[in-house]
Amino acid sequence: MAKKRPKIVSSANGKLNAESWDKLLRHKVWDKVPEHIDANKDVLYMEFGVWKGDSIKYFAEKFKSQNSEFYGFDTFTGMPEGWRHMQKGHYDLSGNTPDVKDNRIKFIKGLFQESLPGFLKNLKQNSKDKIIIVHLDAVLHSSTLFTLFKLDEYINSYYFIFDQLGTDECRAFNSFNEAKTKDYDLYLASMWNYGPEVVFGKYKN
Ligand SMILES: C[S@@+](CC[C@H](N)C(=O)[O-])C[C@H]1O[C@@H](n2cnc3c(N)ncnc32)[C@H](O)[C@@H]1O
Numbered sequence: 001m002a003k004k005r006p007k008i009v010s011s012a013n014g015k016l017n018a019e020s021w022d023k024l025l026r027h028k029v030w031d032k033v034p035e036h037i038d039a040n041k042d043v044l045y046m047e048f049g050v051w052k053g054d055s056i057k058y059f060a061e062k063f064k065s066q067n068s069e070f071y072g073f074d075t076f077t078g079m080p081e082g083w084r085h086m087q088k089g090h091y092d093l094s095g096n097t098p099d100v101k102d103n104r105i106k107f108i109k110g111l112f113q114e115s116l117p118g119f120l121k122n123l124k125q126n127s128k129d130k131i132i133i134v135h136l137d138a139v140l141h142s143s144t145l146f147t148l149f150k151l152d153e154y155i156n157s158y159y160f161i162f163d164q165l166g167t168d169e170c171r172a173f174n175s176f177n178e179a180k181t182k183d184y185d186l187y188l189a190s191m192w193n194y195g196p197e198v199v200f201g202k203y204k205n
Contacts, residue, residue, distance in 0.1 A: 004186055006199060011191035025190040026055075026163070029198040032188055034062055036200070037131055037159060042067040044130040048112055048147050049137035049163070050074040051091045053098030053105075059135070060102050069127055070105040071119070072097075073112050080111060083139055083168070112138070112147050120154040132158035136169055144172035152180065158203055160184075165199045166192060 010028035012020070037043065043063045047056045050072035060070045078092035097107040108115045132155060138144050151158070162169050177184070186201040 006186035006189040006196070006201065008191055009188050011194075013193050016192070022054075025192055025198050029161070029188045029190050029200050030055075030058060030062075033059075033133075033159075033161070033200055036187055037063075037133070039063050040065060042130040043133055044068070044127050045070045045133045045135065046151075047072045047135040047137065048074075048143065049135075049139065050076075050098065050107065051093070053100060055135060055137060055163075056105055057098075057100060057102070059133070060100075060105055066104070067130075068104055069130070070102070071108055072105065073108045073110075073115060073119075075111055076107070076109050079140065081140055081142065086139075112143055112150075116147065116150050120150065123154065128155065133161070134158050135161045135163070137161075137163035139164060139168065141168040141171050144169045145175060148172060148176040149179075152176075152182070156182075156203070156205055160201055160203065162199045164197060165189075166195045166197045170196075 009032060010024055012024040016024065039062055042065045045059055045063065050056055051074065053072065056070055056072045076093045076095050076097055078089035079086055080088065082088045097109065108119060134151060136144055136147060162173065165173065183204045184201055185204060186199060188200040189196040190198045
């Protein structure tokens with residue numbers, strides 16, 4: 001029986017600044033991910049939407065195995081489309097990738113639509129055999145939908161984290177789930193203004 005009702009680990013209402021957003025909505029979920037995935041195991045972590053690298057660094061600190069791999073996909077020149085209050089180019093880092101000391105973290109620059117197909121085609125079986133975690137934080141419907149469909153060509157089962165399921169990432173998640181027959185569980189969620197926001201779950205097949 002699929003678990004479609006995640007455990008609600010926090011909820012907040014009203015406007016939040018970046019710091020309280022992280023503290024109240026993201027970290028409450030992120031901190032509990034190792035309760036579901038043994039943090040000593042080898043993971044293949046792929047993050048879609050990296051910006052300054054806060055989230056990829058956070059997960060690399062949690063999953064300490066030297067055999068774990070962390071890939072962060074981003075244009076590093078900002079959003080390819082405008083979104084609500086954000087203009088195209090929001091989150092621009094002039095093409096510079098974040099500074100990281102952990103050599104397990106690698107950045108893959110460019111549009112997902114251009115970089116992901118080749119990346120997945122060349123991904124070694126040994127990497128695919130690790131526990132796979134996919135962190136979706138691109139905000140946009142187009143970017144999220146593309147990523148879900150492309151991943152599905154190569155990977156059946158994986159854990160997922162959505163950063164903002166309350167908006168367009170949700171539309172992509174719904175469209176993908178309607179189009180495919182994949183089954184999934186939802187484990188954890190934080191709520192913002194009475195809707196799910198940061199959500200952790202797993203595609204099972
Ligand atoms: C909200 S930010 C990521 C924040 C980051 N995860 C963090 O925790 O700080 C969203 C990022 O997604 C990237 N992005 C969105 N769509 C993309 C696409 N199709 N290809 C590459 N990067 C994309 C943007 O450039 C932006 O840096």
